[in-house]
Amino acid sequence: MKLRTLFVAASLAVASVLIAPAPVAAVEPAGQITILYDAFGTDAAMKKDWGFSALVEISGKRILFDTGNDPDIFAANVKAKNIDLTNIDFVVLSHRHSDHMAGLNHVLRVNPTVKIYAPKEGFGVFGSSLPSSFYRKDESLPPEMRYYGGKPPEVMKFGTAWPRANVELIDKTTEIAPGITLLALVSDAPGTRELKELSLAVNTADGVVLVVGCSHPGIEKIVEAAAAINPKIRLISGGFHLVVASDEVIARTVATLKDTFKVENIAPGHCTGEPTFAALKRAYGDRYLYAGVGTSLPLGPGTGSVGRRGEGPALQQDDLTTYRKLARREDPFGILKARSLQSGISHL
Numbered sequence: 001m002k003l004r005t006l007f008v009a010a011s012l013a014v015a016s017v018l019i020a021p022a023p024v025a026a027v028e029p030a031g032q033i034t035i036l037y038d039a040f041g042t043d044a045a046m047k048k049d050w051g052f053s054a055l056v057e058i059s060g061k062r063i064l065f066d067t068g069n070d071p072d073i074f075a076a077n078v079k080a081k082n083i084d085l086t087n088i089d090f091v092v093l094s095h096r097h098s099d100h101m102a103g104l105n106h107v108l109r110v111n112p113t114v115k116i117y118a119p120k121e122g123f124g125v126f127g128s129s130l131p132s133s134f135y136r137k138d139e140s141l142p143p144e145m146r147y148y149g150g151k152p153p154e155v156m157k158f159g160t161a162w163p164r165a166n167v168e169l170i171d172k173t174t175e176i177a178p179g180i181t182l183l184a185l186v187s188d189a190p191g192t193r194e195l196k197e198l199s200l201a202v203n204t205a206d207g208v209v210l211v212v213g214c215s216h217p218g219i220e221k222i223v224e225a226a227a228a229i230n231p232k233i234r235l236i237s238g239g240f241h242l243v244v245a246s247d248e249v250i251a252r253t254v255a256t257l258k259d260t261f262k263v264e265n266i267a268p269g270h271c272t273g274e275p276t277f278a279a280l281k282r283a284y285g286d287r288y289l290y291a292g293v294g295t296s297l298p299l300g301p302g303t304g305s306v307g308r309r310g311e312g313p314a315l316q317q318d319d320l321t322t323y324r325k326l327a328r329r330e331d332p333f334g335i336l337k338a339r340s341l342q343s344g345i346s347h348l
């Protein structure tokens with residue numbers, strides 16, 4: 001009897017091993033960033049135009065970051081990539097410049113209730129509000145000369161260009177989902193002073209994946225904010241706003257990204273600028289990931305250059321010496337100089 005019980009138990013154990021699925025290693029869900037809008041690229045099915053948009057698929061989420069410059073071109077590019085906008089988790093609008101948000105009308109046509117994160121700005125196009133205590137009162141005036149007859153609402157609401165859209169305004173850096181943070185920074189460059197911009201920082205097991213729109217607050221400031229979440233920056237994708245910067249400013253920015261923040265991989269686009277593409281390519285070698293319109297950058301562990309670790313690409317010794325020399329100077333990031341140079345041409 002005992003023996004028989006043992007036999008049955010053993011048979012059951014064997015059967016359960018045969019039936020049980022093979023153990024699956026826990027891996028981070030493979031992700032990718034697909035560039036949907038930019039003015040350069042090699043994909044013949046995609047239209048090129050100034051502006052930026054990317055579909056960021058990461059940590060189990062599908063995030064539409066910015067919507068490009070023209071709703072028809074945006075719609076055509078989304079279609080060419082076979083992207084279903086009805087099942088995105090949310091939209092991030094980096095800032096109020098039209099080359100990043102003009103495609104929103106198309107998104108809302110397809111998916112009118114999608115959650116949209118946008119920067120909170122006073123009297124901005126995304127709407128805003130202020131406590132009515134903000135304005136000075138004069139109680140000696142008769143009611144007909146007073147705002148709201150002297151009885152203002154507690155909170156004054158200001159209109160938006162998309163009154164029916166499901167917009168959540170972001171005022172300060174906020175983790176909107178586990179590991180997914182919107183960095184809220186403000187530009188102080190002439191021409192875009194007080195412009196608020198959101199950047200997307202996703203903390204993964206391999207470091208932060210950072211997606212930037214135009215980097216009006218300064219790419220260094222944005223990377224610094226991302227490094228506060230996790231100093232290991234795995235990838236930056238998007239516009240660095242160096243399209244009119246001098247060689248000196250570009251060199252210092254490259255040195256800062258590579259030497260100070262040790263950004264591992266770089267996938268610049270949009271307003272990064274042609275000379276900056278060249279300088280970053282020289283500095284990053286095969287860790288410079290080409291990201292023209294239509295490109296999909298794989299984010300899976302160990303996929304492509306993004307997941308690789310170890311020794312960086314060889315910088316030319318001359319380049320390195322120049323970058324480091326420049327980086328040691330006063331105004332090390334060249335922000336002040338860049339800003340004075342960009343005065344008047346900084347709306348991009």
Ligand SMILES: [Zn+2]
Pocket residue numbers: 051052097099100213214239270271348
């Ligand atoms: Zn832009």
Ligand SMILES: [Zn+2]
Pocket residue numbers: 095097214216347348
């Ligand atoms: Zn802009």
